[in-house]
Amino acid sequence: MAKNHSSPAQRDALPTSLYGAYLRSYALDPERDRAFFDLVGDLYFSDEVQYLKRYEQHSSINRLDHVRSVTYVSYVYAKKMGLDVKAAVRGAVLHDLFYYDWHDSAMWHRPHGFLHPRFALHNARLLNPAISKKEENIIRRHMFPLTPTPPRYAEGWVVSLSDKYCATVEMLRAEVGFFGKRFAEKLAAVSAADSND
Numbered sequence: 001m002a003k004n005h006s007s008p009a010q011r012d013a014l015p016t017s018l019y020g021a022y023l024r025s026y027a028l029d030p031e032r033d034r035a036f037f038d039l040v041g042d043l044y045f046s047d048e049v050q051y052l053k054r055y056e057q058h059s060s061i062n063r064l065d066h067v068r069s070v071t072y073v074s075y076v077y078a079k080k081m082g083l084d085v086k087a088a089v090r091g092a093v094l095h096d097l098f099y100y101d102w103h104d105s106a107m108w109h110r111p112h113g114f115l116h117p118r119f120a121l122h123n124a125r126l127l128n129p130a131i132s133k134k135e136e137n138i139i140r141r142h143m144f145p146l147t148p149t150p151p152r153y154a155e156g157w158v159v160s161l162s163d164k165y166c167a168t169v170e171m172l173r174a175e176v177g178f179f180g181k182r183f184a185e186k187l188a189a190v191s192a193a194d195s196n197d
């Protein structure tokens with residue numbers, strides 16, 4: 001856990017690139033990143049979301065890692081764009097809230113790309129009965145254009161594009177080994193910088 005001696009200005013500083021935001025999602029600290037966790041911590045730290053770490057998303061990268069990356073990248077860009085950050089992150093953190101291995105061959109969840117937003121939305125409503133219409137739309141439409149109806153809100157576009165970016169980096173990391181050593185080195189550098197704040 002990073003030691004937090006950072007100033008409010010340092011705490012509020014956002015990563016300047018997409019890849020920087022992705023890396024930071026692996027080095028988040030509940031204290032230093034309080035602004036982020038104030039918006040979404042109740043959902044992120046719930047048993048229902050934490051359980052996602054049991055499911056493989058891309059090889060060694062589990063679904064909780066993926067969800068955290070998508071949520072943090074969405075946070076950074078919704079904030080930079082002056083959007084409804086709270087709706088963006090509370091939709092993002094539940095966008096893949098389903099409990100099965102999508103790699104298996106069972107037919108009931110096929111085609112997975114089409115069906116899982118519905119499963120996630122069903123589970124999201126159970127976890128958060130106060131979910132907003134915007135958050136629901138973010139979850140339901142995050143697979144556009146595979147599912148043909150686009151997100152209704154700008155925040156939904158941010159989450160959908162963040163999802164695609166994170167999934168692409170994860171596939172390159174996990175399946176191709178791309179970023180392998182460099183990813184570890186850069187993550188170590190991010191973590192070291194955080195603990196020296």
Ligand SMILES: [Fe+2]
Binds near residue numbers: 095096116117142
């Ligand atoms: Fe998804």
Ligand SMILES: [Fe+2]
Binds near residue numbers: 066095
């Ligand atoms: Fe996703």
